[in-house]
Amino acid sequence: MNFKNYIVFGLVLIGIYTNAQQVVTTEEAVELTLEYNYGIKITNNTVEVAENNTSILNSGYLPTLTGNAGAIHNIDNTEAEFSNGETTILTGAESDRYNASLNLNYILFDGLGRKYNYKRLKEQHQLSKLEARETIETTIVQLFSIYYTVARLSENTNALEETIMISMDRLTRAGYQFDYGQSTKLDVLNAEVDINNDSINLINIRQQLKNTKRDLNVVMGNQLSEGFDVNTDVSFLLQLNKNELLEKTKANNVSLLQSEKNITISQFGLKENRATQFFPAISLTGSYGWNKNNNNAASFVAVSTNTGLSGGLNLSWNLFDGGTTITRIRNAKIDLEIQKLLKEQLLIDIERNFNNAWDDYQNKLVIFQVQENNIKTSQNNFDRTQEKFKIGQVTSIEFRLAQLNLLNAELSRNQAKYDAKLAELDVLQLSGELLNVQL
Template identity: 30%
Template sequence: MKRSKILRIYLSLCIGILSLQMNSQDLLTLNEAVQIALNNNYEIRLASNNLDIDSLSVSLGFAGILPRVFASASTNNSTQFSSQVRADGTEIELDGAKNNNKSYGVGLDWTIFDGLNMFTRYEQLKELKNLGEAELKSTILNRVSDVMITYYDLVQQQQQLTALDSTIVISQQRVELADNRFSIGKASKLEVLNAQVDLNTDRTLFLRQKELYANTKIRLNEILARDTKIDFKVDDDVLINNNLVLTDLETLATNQNPDLQTQLINKRIAELELKQIKGNRYPTITANTGYNFSDSESTLGFARLNNSRGWNYGFSASVDIFNGSNQNRNEKIAKMQLENSTIAIEQQTLTIKAQLNTAFQTYLTNVGLVDLETDNEEIAKENLDITLSKYNIGTIPTIEFRTAQLNYINAKLRLSVAKYQAKLSEITLKQLAGNLSL
């Protein structure tokens, strides 16, 4: 009797503490969790910064289209022993003859033709930016998918905690009933002990589930890149979209899947690389101009002081006549890389279709299991109610009541898992389609 009272008091305290904790926790909705991840997640922030870098790189200057304007200045001074013999035979020697030369000015260099490579490089920079956008989208899809999967995992664990809590209440009632029957001589001590063992078993399952629930919260906080000690609760509902159509998903994946888009962009970059290499067959023509000042002084010589200033301009052209056949090799390599990019697109397309078909079959199965487990949970609940009534009046044995109790709790747990698996399949399909909506 004393042990039974202690167990009841301890159980009441545990349930009371759990209830207070759930009520005191802030509700974190899925929309809020996704928004926090978009703002805080480290991988998303890194991918966003990389996209900013790619965007800054898209410029005419980076591509080499714009001219280079520069300023220059130089000075050269010397002190030497100088000896000169002039045309008339006069010989002059001077120890410590000084020569000072200064020049300064502004200049411009401009590559006006390089086989159109500069324009090809500009297009490459644009495609690299598009590649950064695809990588950012892929990162966002992956991290949002992680958030949604972990969030709905918490939802099903929260549902399982509720189910385990309810079975503890039933087991506690069974202990009390067995204890009362024992006190009036209608039950053996063995029945009381069995009831207490089953209660402790249920409490153990509850504590294990509570531990898993707490650890999953820490995992979600990590994905959200916030303090892992922040406590919260999640919604209890899992709304499943059971109207997904495979052909629609395949169409979306063809147009939006970031991995496929990445391969398409890589092919475009390979095409531009081949075009740029072919451009090396043409000459490079450069124009240059400038305005320079020059001053020179000499203590010995025909001209003691010389000043000049003015414009200079000119053109230069160069073309490779022979470079060890590297031009032909580079073109062949670029063509093979272009062929590889085409193969990669075909492979990625087939892989995505295979993943979609596999995930869709799993999705159909899981949606069907949700309906089946919903009906099964209702049947198990009705069976438990009837069994509990009969047990209270002593018309069925303890083992039959325990079987009905376990059938009910297992049915609730399976329903919770079925809903989570169906939602997981839905998230996977939408992620493959590149359209992961909340």
């Protein structure tokens, strides 16, 4: 393949992705994720289940009403002797019994057990909301991690395309110089080797970009076609204050809030067990019944029908159940103590994680700034080397080295930019502010 063929090949490589594509902003990506991400949909359904559990229909405060009905048909062989001495023998005597009733039961007092159970269900509903929020925050961080990976690969692709254009220009120049006897075949071969390497790198990174776009689309519920780009502009929330964020972390961190809810739930569980042990339960019962008997000929009454109301109060008191309830109370106390210890441990861990995340964020901002400055130096060095290369004052090897230095500086700058942004997201997630700021 001569250098003209390399030019055509390179132009084809570069021209594959020149068509304009839909640009998905971070705001649009977040909206699609919140609406279509399957993990978020599932956790929203879990919250709905927890909300249903807090309904009055699941509280134990409503009465129960049951209906019963039955019918019995008997065929008997009966020998009956009456008080006057007469005897009757019946073979295949038939009789019927019918009954129907409505039964009402209402707990008037259960030692406040249902009260604490209802409050516990309310707290579990709030806990499920916090768990949903945690899922959303984790998914948003995952979204941005992939989104910025797409952005970084997109910028790296552009840098490699510029590199291959420079390599093709160098190959063209080397070819003309060889044709006119101004250089050796070695310069052409070196240029061909370099353009081959650049082409391979470009092919590989384009494949990585396609794969990562598919990953991003999955997070967004697969709502986009393959032909889309992302916004590569990044802004930082440089007005963040460490002390203010640390206080927000202690007050709003979702893991800490969940820990507090678990403590409250354990407290209500302890109270519920105590109520069961130390207080009686009083319930109101009532029923309305209808009974009809069709008796056989041996009975004094041929047909009898009864209807009536009945009502009463029932009291039950768990005076001693072999120690089962006492064991539950003791275990509930231990569970409460465990939840408190877990919160204390979590607070220490989160404060450490916040400080680590903050320092990491500050360091990566500095690294990004250094890489930005390095770009200027590398670009200036390349421009000067390119000018000297055109007039034959530097070798092709020196020119290639300056070209690679510029490319590596661009790749490092891109990496540093998105690393700093993701570090910022970690700080916001820990502080509970991730869903409260414009990203």
